[in-house]
Structure formats: C-alpha cells, structure tokens
Amino acid sequence: VQLQASGGGLVQAGGCLRLSCVASGRAFSSYAVGWFRQAPGKEREFVSAITWSGSSTKYTDSVKVRFTTSRDNAKNTVYLQMNSLKPEDTAVYYCAAGRMFGNTLSSLEIAYDSWGQGTQVTVSS
Numbered sequence: 001v002q003l004q005a006s007g008g009g010l011v012q013a014g015g016c017l018r019l020s021c022v023a024s025g026r027a028f029s030s031y032a033v034g035w036f037r038q039a040p041g042k043e044r045e046f047v048s049a050i051t052w053s054g055s056s057t058k059y060t061d062s063v064k065v066r067f068t069t070s071r072d073n074a075k076n077t078v079y080l081q082m083n084s085l086k087p088e089d090t091a092v093y094y095c096a097a098g099r100m101f102g103n104t105l106s107s108l109e110i111a112y113d114s115w116g117q118g119t120q121v122t123v124s125s
Helices: none
Strands: 002-006 009-012 017-024 032-038 045-050 057-059 067-072 077-082 091-098 119-124
Touching (some): 017 091, 017 119, 057 067, 077 091
Antiparallel strands (some): 017 077, 032 045, 045 057, 067 077
C-alpha cells in the first residue's frame, strides 16, 4: 500500500489542523495506521495509531485529549485532527501502515512497513 500525507501548514499556538493520509491499494482497510513525527534535531516519535476497523486507537501521552485519529475506509483515508496545538508539536508528520492482529496497535516503527512522505506542521508561539 502507498500512502500520501497532507494537511500540514503554519498555525498559531492554540490553533488546529487536520492531517489526511490517503492510501492506494485494495487492502488498505486491513491495515492499522500510525502517525509519527520528527522535530528538527530529534528522533522520529510515535504520535497515534488506529486499528484497521477504527474501533481502537492509541496515543502518546503528550497528545492525548488534544489529538484524535479516525479513518474512513470507503475513502482509503485516515485523519489526524490536532487541536490546541503547541510550539512543541512542530515537526514533520508521517503516516504509516502495518498489518496487526485484531485490535493490537504498536508504537514501534518496525511494526509499520509502508510510509508516506511526510507533511510539515509548524506551530508559532
């Protein structure tokens, strides 16, 4: 499956953005999808993930309550709604897909075998 992330941009602190991850490929609905981000000078880190059905989600502590991930399998699209953005959310955001058993979700990059190209999110103070 091939992925393309979009929706990034420049926003003031406290603002919101919605990222989209559009997939090509017939089997997309069977993949879990994760969001990761990489800030300048830092390692890439896990942000959130959603199961193939959308019935279960997982978030890193720093974005809980503020970020919500969802999916529309009919549109081959996964979303990351980001509210109450902070300057420390500034990063390149990547979506990634991986096959996982049942409602299992992973925060590890190795669990995902297809990656999008990334979209830049910049939050000004």
